[in-house]
Each structure stands twice: as C-alpha cells, then as structure tokens.
Amino acid sequence: MRELVARYLSRNISRRGFLKGLTTAGVSLAAAESILDSLIPIAHAQGTGGVAPESVKMVEGTGGECFAEQLIASGVKYVFGNSASEDAQFYEALVDRPQLKYILTPHEGPGAAMAAGYVKASGEPAIVMQAAVVGLANAMGQMFNAYKEQTPLVFYSYRTDQTRRAGRDGFEEVANQEQIVQPLTKYSWLARRADMIPETVRRGFKAAWTPPYGPTYISWHSDFNDEKTYAEIVAQDKVDPRMRVRPNPAEVERAAKLLVEAKMPLLIVGDEVYSTKAVSKAVEFAELLGMPVTQVRQIYASFPESHPLWVGGPPAARISSLDFPKNPDVVINVGNKLQHNSPQPIVAREAKFIDMRNDSWSMGNVMNTEVPLVADVAYGLDDLKAAVEGIMTSATYKKARERAQEVRSFSEKMKNLRALVTKNPDWNRAPMLADRVTWEVAQFADKDAIIVHEAGSVVLHGFDFNPEGGRELFFYYGAHLGSGVGTAAGVKLARPNQQVICLVGDGSFVFGPTALWNMARLELPVITVVYNNHAYGGPHSRVIEKTAGGKMVQKRQFVHDYLGSPDMNMAQIAKGFGVEAEVAESPEQLRAALARARKATVDGKPYLIDAQVARVGVAWSDKPWIPPIIIARERTRKV
C-alpha cells in the first residue's frame, strides 16, 4: 500500500489506478475510497509546497494506532485512563510506542484530577480516557472543574455502540453522547470515520489550548478503533494558532491615564498572571504606581505575599471588606475571573474599573467596565507599564512613592496582626485547631513547596506564597470535590523536584482517595495531610446561620453534617492503597508525623497524616446526635 500511496502522491498513477491497485490488493472499494479521500489534503499540500515533510506523515494502521500517533504528534507524554475494552487497539499500539505513557487510574474522577494537576503544573498537554459514557459520567465532575478553572484538558471516550448497531439502545449506549458534555466544554465532537480520528484529536487539543483555555471532548464509535485505515498525522504546532493577543493601544492609553491620575488605585491579580508567567511584570507594574495588590478566589497565588504592596485577600470576597485600601477610586483586574457569589459586585460601582483578561466573553458580565483590555496579560502588562511610564511626571512619581509608603505601613501592621493567630487560648488543644495544623505545616514546608489545597473551609495562613521561586499554591475554583489527592499526584508528576503537600478535608478526601494508589505505584512522594474533624463543618455552620434559633439548634439534631460514629480512619484507608500513614491527635504528634513524612518522601515514598481536628462552631456536641436509622434492629430474620 505504501508504494501505491507514494505513486499516487507523486502523480505516477491516476485516482482510478490507485483505487484499482487497492482493490486488487484486497481492500474493499469503500475502504479504498476512504483512503483516497484522506490523501487529498496531502496531495493538495504537496502541490503548493506549503507543508514541511517532517510536520505531516501518513500512518497506516488501526484507528487506535492512528489515535496514538496523533497524540504523540500533539506532544502528549502521559495518558490518564481507566480500563476500556473497546480501546484494545490503542493499548496494542502503546506496546511499541513507549514515549506515550499510560497511567492507569482506578477511578475516572481522581484520574482526571491527576491529569489536570499535571497540565497545570507542567504546561504540557495530556489526555483523559475512559470507557464510553459510563466512565465519562465519572470524569465529568473534574471536567466541570476544568471548565470553571479554564484548564486545557482533553477528554476522550468512545461510543460503545458500533456504527452498524448504533441507535438500538444497546449496552452502554446513550443518544448523542457527545452532547452531554457540551455545557462543560469548549468543544465536543464525534468523529464520523476512522481516518478522521487524528484530525479530531488535533482539533480537540487546538481548542483546549487556545486562550481562554478549557476542556474539550472527543469521541467516535468504538469500531473505528479496530478499523484499518490510512490517516494523516500532523504536528500540533502546525495547527496551533499560538494566540497571544496584545491589547488595543487606545484602550491602553485610557487605562494608563486613569491609573496615573488615581488617588488610590488597587490591583487585583488572578490566575492568568500565574499561567502566563507574568508575576514579575505584575510586581513591577504595582511598584511603578505604588499600588496595593489583592486577589480574590483563584487557583494560584499570583503575587508574592511577603511583598510590601500585598494587602491580603478580602475576607468577605468583596473589595469593600479589605481593611486597606478603603474606597479605591480606580481598580484594575489583571487575569482574575472574579467569581461572583453575591448580588453585590466584587468591586463597588463607585470605582472606575479596568479589566485586563484574555476572556473577552466574561468582561462586563457583572462589572461596569471603564476600560476593557482584551489581552494576554503578560503582553498587556508590558504595554500598560510602558504607557504609564510615558505619562508619569516627577509629581506623579512622588505621589506613587508616598502611596507605596502608606501601603507598606499597612502591610507591616497586617503581618503582625495575622501572627496573633497563635495566641488562641485553645492553641495547644487536642484534637487540634485547624489553624494549628495549618501553622505546623507552614512551619514545616520547604521554601519552594507546592501546596495543593482542597480543605475548603480552612483558610491558609503563614505560607507566604511566592510564585517567583517560593512556595506555590494550587487551590481549587470549580469545587467538584475529590480533586485534591489526584491534583497533588499530577503536580508531583510534573514537578518531581519540588516538595508537594496536599491539604485536604476529611469530606473531600473520601470523595477521591484512589490517586493514593497512583502515588504508591508511581513512587510519587507527596505528603497528604487530612484535616479530619469527622464532619462537614462548613455546611453545619451555614445551615445554622440560615435557620438561626430553629428546631435543629434547639434539639441539637443535624442530619447533614456529622461523619463520625463510626469515625473514618484515613490512615487505614491510605494503607489500603499502599501509602504509609498515621493518625496525629496533638500538635506534638503532628510535628513528629511530619518529620516521618519528610523521611518517607526523601526515600521516594508518599505519606499521609490523618490530623485530628476539633469540631468548632455553633451547636456542636461532644457526641453529636445521629439519625436513629438502625436497620439491623428492624430485621425479622437475622441474616
């Protein structure tokens, strides 16, 4: 067949001659026509001389082989998958393609979280595979997270129904499978032919990795994986638009004027600063204007928290709740999604608002936007800084210096007040305060540790995150729980030479512990610390706040929050997955456990600490009430 293709492409034989040659060789006419169709773009490209030979190659093999070849050409190193029998030909293809590494994940959710963690920490592409719609359904929670967090992650699952039996409500069949994920993806598509698999894969990666990033989903009928085909494999960089947008210069000038003339401007940073590696640009920009810096909820810490212009995050997720500055007159957001969970805007209407993001769709949805700057924020900060410098005068430089001194005074005071957390009269208690666990881990962590944080009700302090070579934060934004352990495994896979510590609540942990097994098998030395208060503490407090003085509080009867009786032992769960672990009741035990964890990780082994945390808040009892549902007593037969 190779010879026929070569002769056809070199125009030594006609289209008819090519088809005849293939059918003589035993290929059906339909298949031969399919192969011929796939050659058309190559023939066209050769005719124009526009494609470098090394960027395109033709592959003959099963659909599964072509899938593997395109993943390699798309730059994929790791495939995160859960067993799927209809992917047999893909697995077969991996045997002689060792550069494509398949990581078997025991549950699709934590597997997808691991893939997302790897993508976020490495900046490299990855794919998540699962079995048909049944596996897809398990992965969709993390697909939701990827969508909310704008993670460029590609998901694939086949349709179990083969092309010649589709539509019969067969095993694992659901109508329009690829449409299920549409609200959670940038792009979803069902390839219609085996030779269209590579093109579909390329498009999936292209859409995911074109800013603003997001997840995509690709699919095809499972018989395409088995079908022999002949397909075009194209290097991903030939289809990647590498879209980095510079802001409109006129808008840049308007923004610069507003900022220079402001009495008290405020900078909000967000994930796009981290992901475009623009942290140092944000620092320089803030220093130029002597401007305080804050951040509302995002995944990463995008500004050095020890910098004198850092004023902390607003405790109530609105700028008005900052202690400083009060009433900023100009607010510029650089790369933050500004998650609104309130009727009130995050930035008060009184302030003039400049929004610099690569996601034009979300601009102006909530905020009145004085100046929209649609841009890659690294370019945007370059341009805006240059524009500001162009109109600064000696008077405005002086004003900026004075403002910086004012911010610095607050920043120093803030650090001293935050340190008061250790003065809590219950500081040494056991089970521990969550704050004590956080503080001990902050004392323990390496100076360049990566903290993966899925202990949602725990507010971190003491880490002094610094994305410029210091400690980094990987929080979550999507809030489909069970992502923390998987994310930490993926982060360690991407950054094996940095300490990775996973902080996770007990409730979150039990949603997705299976990636512990991956840590053990792959020797991913992650330290996991579970804040275990045997309760859903956040929902406990918030439900009470909504029903203050109600019957639940009067009777101390809460059906929704207590996870004890029996208490879950997270250390035993970890051991079941092959991870060494222990329970720590007191601060002294926690310190000793952390020391053992460090030794284990130095030796290449993961470690888990089940840190016993006190239930604090309204109306907790030492032995909380549980609903009296005891089925054993209701039996009529003791079986």
Added chain:
Amino acid sequence: MPPIRGKTVAAFLACSLVLASPALAQRAQPAGFPDAPGKEVLLAKCFQCHAPTMWQDHRQDRRGWESVLYRMVGRGALWTEDEIKTMADYLATAYPRPAPASNQETP
C-alpha cells in the same frame, strides 16, 4: 474538615447574605446587641460575613468567645489584642454560655 460542595464558595455566599458594608452594618443597629464597649468594632468587622442571628446560637463563656475571635484572625480578620479582649468581654456578657442542654441524644 468541612468538605462542602462548593465549600468556600458557600462561605462567600454566607458572607453575601448579610449587610453590604461596615458602614451599613453600623447604621442597621441589629437587635440583641446592647450598647457597651466592644459593640462598635463587632458591628464593623464581624457583620461583613456574619448575620446577627449567628450570635444567638453560639452562646459560650469568655474563653470560648476569645477562641472564636482568634480563629477569625486565621480567616483574615485584622484585630489588635486589645480589640479581641474587648469583644470577648462584650460577647461573654451579651451572649454567655446557656444552661446545659438536657435533650441531647446519643444513639
């Protein structure tokens, strides 16, 4: 700890359900908060996130209130030690520990 579907999100929601600003909180003068030292800083700071109803169900002794206030420091509240002391005194008087509940049940 509290795994919350949309945990911190929900925390923010809780914050959003209350008064819009410290100034508004101060103007609102919620019932159940007698005038005394500590009230002003309580209304200005705590009401950014918490509804007045929370205090009603959270009665405890002074040490308990002091511990609560220091936990809020861990969540980003900026108070001096003197302010914490004053607020703990105030809350221990306004919302002291109730008589032990007699209707707790265990299975």
